Amino acid sequence: MSAHEFHSALVPPQGIWWLPAHRQEKTWVAIAFIWCLVLFAMMPLWHFRGGQNPSGIRYRVTPEAYVARVDRFVEEYQVGEESGIPVVAPPPGADVYLLGRMWQWYPVLKLKKGVQYTLHLSSSDLNHGFSLYPVNLNFQVVPGYDYGLRVVPNRSGDFRIICNEFCGIGHHLMVGKVLVED
Amino acid sequence: MSAIETFAERFRTCPVTGLKVNRDSELLIRANAVVAVVAMLVGALAAIGLVLTRWQAIHLLPAEMYYRFLTAHGLNMLIFWILFFEMAVLYFAGPVVLGCRQPAPKLAWAAFGLMVVGAGIVDATVFMGQADVLFTSYPPLRATPNYYLGVILFAVGALIAVSLFFASLVVAKREKTYTGSMPLVTFGGLTAAVIAVITLLHGAAVYIPTWLWSMNVGNIDPEVYRMVWWGLGHSSQQINVAAMVSVWYLLGGLTVGGVVVNEKVSRTAFVLYVLFISMASAHHLLVDPGVGPAWKIWNTSYAMYLAVLASMIHGFTVPAGIEAGQRLRGYTNGMFEWLRKAPWDDPGFSGMWLSLVIFGFLGGITGVTIGTEQINILVHNTLRVTGHFHATVVGGTTLAFMAVTYYVLPLIFRRRVAFWPMAKIQPYVFGAGLTAMAMGMIFMGILGIPRRHWDSSFAGAPFPVEIHPASELVQVLFGIGGLLAATGALMFIAIAVTTVFFGKPVTAEAIAAGASGLPSGVLRLPAQSHTGPLADQVHQQGVKGTLVLVGVFFACFVLYYFTNWKMLSFLWKVG
Numbered sequence: 018m019s020a021h022e023f024h025s026a027l028v029p030p031q032g033i034w035w036l037p038a039h040r041q042e043k044t045w046v047a048i049a050f051i052w053c054l055v056l057f058a059m060m061p062l063w064h065f066r067g068g069q070n071p072s073g074i075r076y077r078v079t080p081e082a083y084v085a086r087v088d089r090f091v092e093e094y095q096v097g098e099e100s101g102i103p104v105v106a107p108p109p110g111a112d113v114y115l116l117g118r119m120w121q122w123y124p125v126l127k128l129k130k131g132v133q134y135t136l137h138l139s140s141s142d143l144n145h146g147f148s149l150y151p152v153n154l155n156f157q158v159v160p161g162y163d164y165g166l167r168v169v170p171n172r173s174g175d176f177r178i179i180c181n182e183f184c185g186i187g188h189h190l191m192v193g194k195v196l197v198e199d
Numbered sequence: 200m201s202a203i204e205t206f207a208e209r210f211r212t213c214p215v216t217g218l219k220v221n222r223d224s225e226l227l228i229r230a231n232a233v234v235a236v237v238a239m240l241v242g243a244l245a246a247i248g249l250v251l252t253r254w255q256a257i258h259l260l261p262a263e264m265y266y267r268f269l270t271a272h273g274l275n276m277l278i279f280w281i282l283f284f285e286m287a288v289l290y291f292a293g294p295v296v297l298g299c300r301q302p303a304p305k306l307a308w309a310a311f312g313l314m315v316v317g318a319g320i321v322d323a324t325v326f327m328g329q330a331d332v333l334f335t336s337y338p339p340l341r342a343t344p345n346y347y348l349g350v351i352l353f354a355v356g357a358l359i360a361v362s363l364f365f366a367s368l369v370v371a372k373r374e375k376t377y378t379g380s381m382p383l384v385t386f387g388g389l390t391a392a393v394i395a396v397i398t399l400l401h402g403a404a405v406y407i408p409t410w411l412w413s414m415n416v417g418n419i420d421p422e423v424y425r426m427v428w429w430g431l432g433h434s435s436q437q438i439n440v441a442a443m444v445s446v447w448y449l450l451g452g453l454t455v456g457g458v459v460v461n462e463k464v465s466r467t468a469f470v471l472y473v474l475f476i477s478m479a480s481a482h483h484l485l486v487d488p489g490v491g492p493a494w495k496i497w498n499t500s501y502a503m504y505l506a507v508l509a510s511m512i513h514g515f516t517v518p519a520g521i522e523a524g525q526r527l528r529g530y531t532n533g534m535f536e537w538l539r540k541a542p543w544d545d546p547g548f549s550g551m552w553l554s555l556v557i558f559g560f561l562g563g564i565t566g567v568t569i570g571t572e573q574i575n576i577l578v579h580n581t582l583r584v585t586g587h588f589h590a591t592v593v594g595g596t597t598l599a600f601m602a603v604t605y606y607v608l609p610l611i612f613r614r615r616v617a618f619w620p621m622a623k624i625q626p627y628v629f630g631a632g633l634t635a636m637a638m639g640m641i642f643m644g645i646l647g648i649p650r651r652h653w654d655s656s657f658a659g660a661p662f663p664v665e666i667h668p669a670s671e672l673v674q675v676l677f678g679i680g681g682l683l684a685a686t687g688a689l690m691f692i693a694i695a696v697t698t699v700f701f702g703k704p705v706t707a708e709a710i711a712a713g714a715s716g717l718p719s720g721v722l723r724l725p726a727q728s729h730t731g732p733l734a735d736q737v738h739q740q741g742v743k744g745t746l747v748l749v750g751v752f753f754a755c756f757v758l759y760y761f762t763n764w765k766m767l768s769f770l771w772k773v774g
Contacts, residue, residue: 022728022729022730022734023458023459023460023523023524023527023728023729023730023734023737024458024459024727024728024729025448025451025452025456025457025458025459025520025524025727025728026382026383026384026387026445026448026449026451026452026457026459026465026520027216027218027296027382027384027449027452027453027727028382028452028727028728029377029378029379029380029381029382030379030380030382030383030459030462031378031379031380032379034380034462034463035462035463036461036462036463037463038461038463038464039460039461039738039741040741041519041741041742041745041746042460042461042464042515042516042519045511045512045515045746045749046464046508046512046515048753049508049511049512049515050508052511052753052756052757053504053505053507053508054504056500056504056507056567056571056760057496057500057501057504059571059764060496060499060500060571060572060573061496063572063573063764064492067573067764067767067768068768068772068773068774069573069576069767069768069770069771069772069773069774070492070572070573070773070774071485071486071492071495071572071573071575071576071773072491072492072774073488073774075488075489075490075491099661099662100661100662101661102661121661133772138488139488142339143337143339143340144337144340144421144425146579146580146649148580148581148647148649149771150647150664151646151647151667152647152770152771153577153581153645153647153770154576154577154770154771154773155486155575155576155577155578155579155580155581156486156488156576156579157425157484157486157487157488157579157580158488159421159422159425159487159488159489160339160421161420161421161422162421162422162487162488162489163488164487164488166773166774167772167773167774168771168772168773169771169772169773170771171770171771171772177662177664179647179649179652179657179664180649181579181580181581181649181650181651181652182337182580182651183266183333183340183651183652184340185340186262186263186266186331187262188262188651188652188653189262189652189653189654189657189660190657190659190660190661191660192657192660192661192662192664193661193662194661194662
C-alpha cells in the first residue's frame with residue numbers, strides 16, 4: 018500500500034502511482050504465483066508418473082476410410098450381436114475401432130481386464146462425445162480425425178458409452194456398450 | 200445558440216458522484232441496458248423450461264424444444280445480455296467517468312442498431328427452428344445462413360462500439376477532461392475492450408467462413424473450427440471477467456468507499472488478462488484429437504495460469520480495498536468489524552460481495568481444476584462444465600451487473616428503484632438459487648451425467664443406462680436451485696423494468712430525506728479519497744481480515760484440486 022494516500026477506483030491517480038506493494042499483498046501474490054507453478058508442473062508430471070493422459074495417437078482420416086476400417090475390424094473379430102449391433106472381441110493388444118454416428122456407437126466391444134488396447138475413436142458425420150459410463154472417461158470425437166487412445170480396463174463389468182456432444186434430436190439415444198471380462 | 204448553452208445542454212453534473220455526464224453517452228447507456236434486460240428475460244424464460252426438463256422427475260419439454268430453448272438460452276444470456284450490458288459499462292467507464300463528450304454519437308447509435316438487428320435475426324432463426332445448433336454451432340452441424348449473418352452483424356456492431364470507447368479515451372486525453380492517469384475503473388474497462396477486439400476478430404475468422412460454408416461455399420474443418428471458435432467463445436468470457444472486476448472496484452468505491460490498495464498491483468493484474476487469456480482457450484480442446492499434449496500443456500499452463508494469477512490477485516485486492524475503505528470509515532475493531540458492519544441491505548453491495556464469493560470459490564476453483572489437461576478427462580462435456588460456468592458467468596458476472604444496475608437506475612436513469620424491499624433481497628435469492636443449481640450440476644457431472652442432453656433416463660436407447668441413485672437427490676438440488684435463480688432473475692427484471700418506466704424521480708429532497716429506493720451509496724456517497732493520519736493508520740493496520748479470507752479460499756482450492764487428481768487416478772489407464 019502506498020504510504021500517504023488512498024483513493025477509490027473512480028478517482029484518477031495523480032503523479033507517480035507505481036509504488037511498492039504492501040508486504041501483505043506481496044505475500045499473497047507470491048503464494049498465488051507459486052501455486053500457479055504447481056498447477057503447471059502437475060500436467061507434465063502426470064505424463065511421466067500418472068496413468069491417465071489424453072495424449073493418444075492422432076491422425077487425419079476421411080470419414081469413408083474410417084468407416085471402411087471399422088467394417089474390416091468388425092468382420093475380423095465379430096463374435097455375436099446385441100440389439101442389432103455386432104459384438105466384437107479383439108485379441109489383447111489389438112487396435113480397436115469404434116465409430117460414432119447419428120445415433121449409435123458401433124460396434125459393441127468385448128475387452129479383457131488388465132490388457133492394453135489401442136481404442137480408435139472417430140465419427141462419420143458430426144462431433145460426438147465418448148463418455149464411458151460409469152467410469153467417467155470423456156473424449157471428443159471429431160469427424161475427419163482418428164484419436165487412438167491406449168486404454169487398460171482396470172475392472173470387469175458391463176459399461177456404457179454415452180454420447181456427450183449434441184448431435185441432433187436423437188442424441189439421447191446414442192448409447193453404446195463395452196463388456197470387460199476377467 | 201451560443202457554444203456555452205450547447206455545452207450546458209449536453210452535460211449535467213451528477214449530484215451524487217460529481218461526475219460530468221454527457222447526454223449522448225447517458226442515452227446510449229440507457230438503451231444498451233434496456234436491451235440487455237430484454238435479452239435476459241428471453242434467456243430466463245428459456246432457462247425455466249430447461250431446468251424443468253433436466254430435472255428428470257418433471258421432464259417438461261420435448262427433445263426438439265429442449266435443444267431449441269438451450270440454443271436460445273445460451274445466446275441470449277452469454278452473448279446478448281452480457282454484451283449489451285458491457286457496452287453500457289464501456290459508455291460509462293469511458294466518457295462518463297472521464298467527463299468527456301461522447302465521440303461520434305451517431306455512429307454509436309448505428310453500432311447499437313446493428314447489434315439489435317443482429318440479435319433479432321439470431322433469435323428469430325433460432326425460434327423458427329432454423330438453427331438448432333446450440334451456442335457453439337460446431338460444424339458440420341448446420342444452421343440457416345441467416346443465423347451466422349445475425350451473429351456477424353451483432354459482432355460488427357459490438358466492434359464499432361468498442362472502437363468508440365477507445366476514441367473516448369483519446370478525446371478525454373486531448374481535451375484534458377481529467378488530470379493524472381485514468382481511473383482504475385476505466386483501465387479495467389480498457390482491458391475488457393482490448394480483449395473484446397481480440398475476441399471479435401476470432402469471431403470474424405470463424406463466422407465469416409462458416410456463413411459462406413452454410414451457403415455451400417468452401418469447406419470447414421471441424422477441428423480447426425473448434426480451435427478458432429474457442430478463441431471467441433472463451434475470450435468473450437474474459438471480457439466478462441475484466442468488466443466484472445471493474446464493476447467490483449466501482450461498487451466497492453460507491454457502496455463503502457472501497458479503495459485501490461495499490462494501483463500497480465491491480466493494473467498489472469488487468470494487464471495479465473490481456474496478455475494471456477486468448478491462448479487459454481486451448482483448455483477447451485484438452486481431450487480433442489486435433490492437437491498434441493505439448494500444445495495443450497503449454498497453452499493452458501503459461502496462458503491460463505497467468506490469467507488465474509490475475510484473478511487471484513483481484514480476489515485479494517478487491518476485498519482488501521473494501522476492508523481498507525471500511526477501516527477508513529471507522530470500522531477498525533478486530534478482524535471482521537468492517538465486514539459485519541457493511542451495508543448488507545444495499546443490493547449494490549450484497550450483490551457485489553456475493554458475486555465475488557461465488558465467482559472465486561465456486562467458479563474459479565472448479566474452473567482452474569477442470570482446465571487441467573488430465574483432469575479434463577473426468578469432466579469434459581459433463582454437467583460439471585455447465586456447473587462451473589454458471590458459477591462464473593451467472594453467479595459472477597451477471598450478479599455483478601445486477602448489483603451495479605441498482606446504482607445505474609438512480610444515477611443514470613435518475614429513478615428511485617421500484618419494489619425496494621424486494622430489491623434488497625434479490626441478490627440473496629439469485630445468489631442462493633444459483634449456488635444450489637451450480638452445485639447440483641457439478642455433482643451430476645461427477646456422477647457422469649452429460650451436459651446438453653435431453654433425457655437422463657435414456658429411454659428407448661439400445662442399452663439401458665442405470666444412473667447412480669444419488670443423482671436423484673442432486674437433481675432436486677439442481678431443480679430447486681434453478682427455479683430459485685430464475686425467480687431471482689425475474690425479480691430483477693421486474694424491478695429494472697418498473698423502475699425505468701414508472702420509477703419515481705431522484706431529487707435532492709428525496710436523497711436528503713433518505714427516501715426508499717435509493718441505495719446507501721446514493722444516499723450518502725462515502726469519501727472517495729483520503730490523505731493524512733487516518734490513511735497512514737489504516738496502512739499500518741493492514742488488511743488482516745482479507746488475509747484470513749484468502750487463506751480459507753486457498754485451502755479450499757488446494758483441497759479440491761488434489762481431490763480431483765485422486766479421483767482421476769481411479770480411472771482406467773489411458774494414454
